[in-house]
Amino acid sequence: MANNSIDLRSLERLKDFHNALVQFANRADGRISRLESQFSRARDYLSKKHTAFSHRVDMLEQMLYQADEECDTSQIEEKLDEARADLDRAIQCEAHVDAAESRYRQHLARVQAVLRSGIPEARNMLERKIGQLHDVLGVPVNHAPGRNSSVGSILSSAAMNSLEEVQSSDHQFATEPRPYSPIMQFYSLPSGFRWISLDSIAPADLEKARIIPESKKTSFAEMRKGFAVLQQEILPALASMSASQAYERFAAEDASAPRPDGLFRQNVFAAFFGGPGKANIHLEKKRSDSFFTVIDGQHRIRVAMELGWEAIPAEAVEVE
Numbered sequence: 001m002a003n004n005s006i007d008l009r010s011l012e013r014l015k016d017f018h019n020a021l022v023q024f025a026n027r028a029d030g031r032i033s034r035l036e037s038q039f040s041r042a043r044d045y046l047s048k049k050h051t052a053f054s055h056r057v058d059m060l061e062q063m064l065y066q067a068d069e070e071c072d073t074s075q076i077e078e079k080l081d082e083a084r085a086d087l088d089r090a091i092q093c094e095a096h097v098d099a100a101e102s103r104y105r106q107h108l109a110r111v112q113a114v115l116r117s118g119i120p121e122a123r124n125m126l127e128r129k130i131g132q133l134h135d136v137l138g139v140p141v142n143h144a145p146g147r148n149s150s151v152g153s154i155l156s157s158a159a160m161n162s163l164e165e166v167q168s169s170d171h172q173f174a175t176e177p178r179p180y181s182p183i184m185q186f187y188s189l190p191s192g193f194r195w196i197s198l199d200s201i202a203p204a205d206l207e208k209a210r211i212i213p214e215s216k217k218t219s220f221a222e223m224r225k226g227f228a229v230l231q232q233e234i235l236p237a238l239a240s241m242s243a244s245q246a247y248e249r250f251a252a253e254d255a256s257a258p259r260p261d262g263l264f265r266q267n268v269f270a271a272f273f274g275g276p277g278k279a280n281i282h283l284e285k286k287r288s289d290s291f292f293t294v295i296d297g298q299h300r301i302r303v304a305m306e307l308g309w310e311a312i313p314a315e316a317v318e319v320e
Contacts, residue, residue, distance in 0.1 A: 018126045025119045028111065039101050046094045053087035110179065110308065118179050177228045177307050187235040190243035190273050195311045196283060198304065202291035209294065209301040223303045225261065229268045230313075243273060271300070272313055281314040292316055 060080040067073050189195070198206065214220055237246045250265035259265070270278035281297030294301060297314065304312050 018123055021119055021123050021126075025115055028115055032108070032111070035104065039097070039104070042097050043094075046090060046097060050087070050090045050094065053083060053090050056083040057087055114179050177224065177231050179308070188238050189313050190238070193273060193280070193313050193315055196292065196314045196316050197311045198301070198309070200292055201283065201301070202293055205291075205294040205298070206301070206305070209298040210305065212298050212302055215299050218299070220299070220303060220306075222263065223300060224307070225263050226268045226271060227300075227303060227307060227309075229263065229265055230272055233265060234269050234272070247275065274315075281312060283314050283316040284319055285316075287318050287320065 057080065060076055060083055064073055064076050064080060067076065218226075234246065234250070237249065241249065247266060247269055250269050254264045254266055266275070267278065269275065270280075272280055274280040279296045281300055282295040283292035283297075284295050285292040297312075301312065
């Protein structure tokens with residue numbers, strides 16, 4: 001494909017992804033509204049039950065207190081025991097709902113940050129790219145039937161150089177990953193690697209990853225920094241250059257502009273995409289199986305889950 005053209009099919013993928021983000025945000029907002037309504041109804045229902053059971057207990061206790069000593073109070077005592085049991089169950093249900101709502105509130109802030117900040121940022125980035133392609137760069141659009149290009153490969157080198165400023169900002173010394181965004185999955189990956197949803201990994205392997213102890217070689221804190229470098233430096237670089245070029249670029253940057261925390265960008269690249277002394281995340285599955293098995297990379301998968309990532313770049317192989 002000529003350097004001054006782009007693949008129409010790939011451009012349409014950008015537009016489709018933009019529309020998908022809008023639909024996702026609308027659906028998420030609707031789901032949050034329904035959850036808020038469900039919690040409200042549950043609280044109101046249990047509050048009424050609590051009041052009713054409490055009133056019944058008070059009434060029966062009063063009846064028992066006022067009963068004559070000669071009267072048989074066994075039926076009142078039996079009903080009082082039942083009313084107290086009902087009240088205890090209502091209190092337990094309220095506690096369960098409160099705990100569930102507390103967990104929900106803890107995650108809600110992150111979800112809302114994605115909806116209010118992450119999604120608009122992703123949409124704006126897509127809109128800027130599409131607008132710059134059409135208006136600023138003046139790149140002609142050609143039909144290319146049968147091509148299946150990634151976002152990184154559809155843009156000419158001149159276009160990518162012009163858009164580099166859009167992709168990079170304050171991430172030179174990134175130390176904390178930004179909230180996960182599906183836009184990351186549009187970055188090109190080196191040959192042999194692809195984005196794999198965590199949902200497609202065997203549940204047993206995910207459970208092992210959740211409890212795997214810290215590696216003696218690399219702490220979880222260092223891995224978090226590695227994910228920040230992957231997200232904010234390595235993936236954007238791969239959109240405009242080959243894997244070998246990126247690897248050499250990071251080696252040069254490590255020498256000329258070392259990170260203050262001592263983390264080497266080239267090592268991070270190798271940890272995710274392979275290199276001397278480094279094993280990338282490697283997954284395998286039989287063609288007849290539904291899930292991938294983790295061959296290497298459980299520590300990185302644990303960190304990805306803790307960060308809320310929905311997918312990871314991995315070498316995923318299907319075997320007979």
